[in-house]
Amino acid sequence: MNFPIDEIRKDFPILSRPVNGRPLVYFDNGATAQTPRQVVEAMDRVYYEYNSNIHRGIHTLSNLSTEAFEAAREKVRDFINAAESRQIIFTRGTTEAINLVAHSFGAAFMQPGDALVVSEMEHHSNIVPWQLLAERMQLELKVLPVLDNGELDLAALPALLDERTRLLAITHISNVLGTINPVKDIVELAHSKGVKVLIDGAQAIHHTRVDVAALDCDFYVFSGHKMYGPTGTGVLYGKAELLEAMPPWQGGGEMIQQVRFSGSTYNELPYKFEAGTPDYVGVVGLGAAVDYLQQLGMVAIGAYEKELFAYAVERLEGLGDLIFYGTAAQRGSLLSFLPEGIHPFDAGTLLDKMGIAVRTGHHCAQPLMDRFGIPGTVRASFGLYNTKSEVDALAEGLLKVRQLFA
Amino acid sequence: MTIEEREKEIVEEFSMLSDWMDRYSLLIELGNDLTDFEEEHRSNQNLIEGCQSKVWLYAWEKDGLIYFMADSDAIIVKGIVALLIRVLNGRTPDEILEAPLAFVDAIGLKEHLSPTRSNGLVAMIKQMRMYALAYKTKLAR
Ligand SMILES: Cc1ncc(COP(=O)(O)O)c(C=O)c1O
Numbered sequence: 001m002n003f004p005i006d007e008i009r010k011d012f013p014i015l016s017r018p019v020n021g022r023p024l025v026y027f028d029n030g031a032t033a034q035t036p037r038q039v040v041e042a043m044d045r046v047y048y049e050y051n052s053n054i055h056r057g058i059h060t061l062s063n064l065s066t067e068a069f070e071a072a073r074e075k076v077r078d079f080i081n082a083a084e085s086r087q088i089i090f091t092r093g094t095t096e097a098i099n100l101v102a103h104s105f106g107a108a109f110m111q112p113g114d115a116l117v118v119s120e121m122e123h124h125s126n127i128v129p130w131q132l133l134a135e136r137m138q139l140e141l142k143v144l145p146v147l148d149n150g151e152l153d154l155a156a157l158p159a160l161l162d163e164r165t166r167l168l169a170i171t172h173i174s175n176v177l178g179t180i181n182p183v184k185d186i187v188e189l190a191h192s193k194g195v196k197v198l199i200d201g202a203q204a205i206h207h208t209r210v211d212v213a214a215l216d217c218d219f220y221v222f223s224g225h226k227m228y229g230p231t232g233t234g235v236l237y238g239k240a241e242l243l244e245a246m247p248p249w250q251g252g253g254e255m256i257q258q259v260r261f262s263g264s265t266y267n268e269l270p271y272k273f274e275a276g277t278p279d280y281v282g283v284v285g286l287g288a289a290v291d292y293l294q295q296l297g298m299v300a301i302g303a304y305e306k307e308l309f310a311y312a313v314e315r316l317e318g319l320g321d322l323i324f325y326g327t328a329a330q331r332g333s334l335l336s337f338l339p340e341g342i343h344p345f346d347a348g349t350l351l352d353k354m355g356i357a358v359r360t361g362h363h364c365a366q367p368l369m370d371r372f373g374i375p376g377t378v379r380a381s382f383g384l385y386n387t388k389s390e391v392d393a394l395a396e397g398l399l400k401v402r403q404l405f406a
Numbered sequence: 407m408t409i410e411e412r413e414k415e416i417v418e419e420f421s422m423l424s425d426w427m428d429r430y431s432l433l434i435e436l437g438n439d440l441t442d443f444e445e446e447h448r449s450n451q452n453l454i455e456g457c458q459s460k461v462w463l464y465a466w467e468k469d470g471l472i473y474f475m476a477d478s479d480a481i482i483v484k485g486i487v488a489l490l491i492r493v494l495n496g497r498t499p500d501e502i503l504e505a506p507l508a509f510v511d512a513i514g515l516k517e518h519l520s521p522t523r524s525n526g527l528v529a530m531i532k533q534m535r536m537y538a539l540a541y542k543t544k545l546a547r
Binding site (some may be wrong): 346376 | 407426430479
């Protein structure tokens with residue numbers, strides 16, 4: 001397989017720093033992925049060479065800055081196979097994108113008494129904005145349950161998509177269980193019942209090829225910092241006719257056509273939803289992250305990560321004393337587990353002493369923790385630069401944790 | 407033994423252990439040995455919820471001195487809790503309010519007391535001092 005892992009690791013300077021006197025093993029990619037040189041350098045170039053506010057001036061720097069910003073939009077469009085670049089709206093992240101939809105879709109398409117559906121495996125970011133909307137508009141928020149193996153209880157879905165239901169908001173890949181949800185089938189079913197679908201792609205966009213045209217989803221959202229881009233950037237993709245019909249969320253500069261005290265008119269897509277000066281430097285970095293992923297190729301990344309994941313499963317299952325959460329037939333990119341009789345905080349603290357960064361706790365998915373009756377898990381989440389020898393380090397680290405508790 | 411002496415004693419015990427694994431082994435042992443928490447005090451009122459782990463803390467006063475009883479669901483946290491109790495148990499409110507608790511830093515566990523750790527320990531120390539303050543006010547009346 002042509003995946004130059006040694007070269008790739010050199011693109012990420014942070015990977016060669018020690019932590020607590022050991023080589024860093026970074027397995028907290030699900031929270032934030034590290035940033036390659038190429039992305040940092042692209043942002044450096046903005047600051048050093050053509051920093052200027054976008055869409056404002058007629059001067060050279062402003063034009064260069066605007067061009068770079070819009071080029072990034074085009075890169076994202078191409079990356080997810082959206083039809084038009086005006087369907088790509090830049091946000092601060094997944095969370096902001098969901099809040100935008102909750103506000104503006106709700107205002108355009110929902111009436112008191114209507115219903116929304118989320119699943120039990122959602123991140124708080126894909127629960128709380130809908131709860132707030134439901135409270136504001138007197139909607140019912142319905143929950144699609146999760147099965148013991150970490151798959152969605154899809155048999156329960158048709159009944160939830162009744163005539164009152166307007167929107168289903170669901171994650172592509174679970175940030176706790178690693179379950180890869182059959183989003184294409186879910187969208188098809190929802191559409192057959194007249195229900196729109198938002199897909200939270202925060203954990204999917206950098207692991208698998210996402211094609212919004214093929215998925216036919218109404219909204220797809222993700223964050224820059226989980227796809228090797230800068231933090232503070234994110235994307236909302238939406239179907240043009242829905243975005244057109246939705247009112248703006250935040251008001252300010254950039255999003256208007258005319259402002260009069262008698263009333264203002266709004267700019268067209270995508271600017272209608274991009275009030276104020278955006279993080280244009282970050283967006284250029286996000287574009288560079290897309291380039292980086294495209295150069296490696298999502299298919300090659302997927303294949304490399306699949307093999308790494310299979311190795312991790314084999315290696316950690318081989319330890320014999322871990323309880324795994326999430327054993328769906330279709331899963332990947334992360335493993336959530338509890339060493340028997342050991343609190344996740346203790347395991348995470350001791351692994352950190354060995355230079356191994358994992359996430360512990362509820363992973364912003366408390367309803368899911370309640371579902372499994374646990375306070376949290378240890379989560380090892382993988383990125384394109386992780387290696388089998390790092391998986392070995394984790395396995396040995398967990399053995400040491402076990403020894404310390406013996 | 408004064409608070410300072412007690413803290414010095416703990417620092418000495420830990421300084422004999424050069425390897426981090428031995429130090430954490432000792433913490434785990436101390437945590438496992440802390441078994442005197444009485445179930446009747448395991449109430450929400452006595453719960454200090456960190457984002458990552460929970461601590462239960464109960465305090466009482468006898469003859470002007472304050473005593474503590476505590477538990478945690480995470481053993482490392484419990485080990486540190488055991489050390490804090492060893493230093494602060496049976497002290498006057500003023501002693502507790504003024505205790506430097508520098509030993510935590512000296513034995514290389516400072517990171518656990520950073521407010522970003524969200525393990526409940528920072529909140530627990532604050533709560534111990536709050537109890538001291540409350541009893542001080544009560545005793546002064
Ligand atoms: C599935 C999922 N949704 C949403 C989010 C929130 O992303 P952000 O904090 O970048 O807005 C995360 C991040 O942890 C996630 O894993």
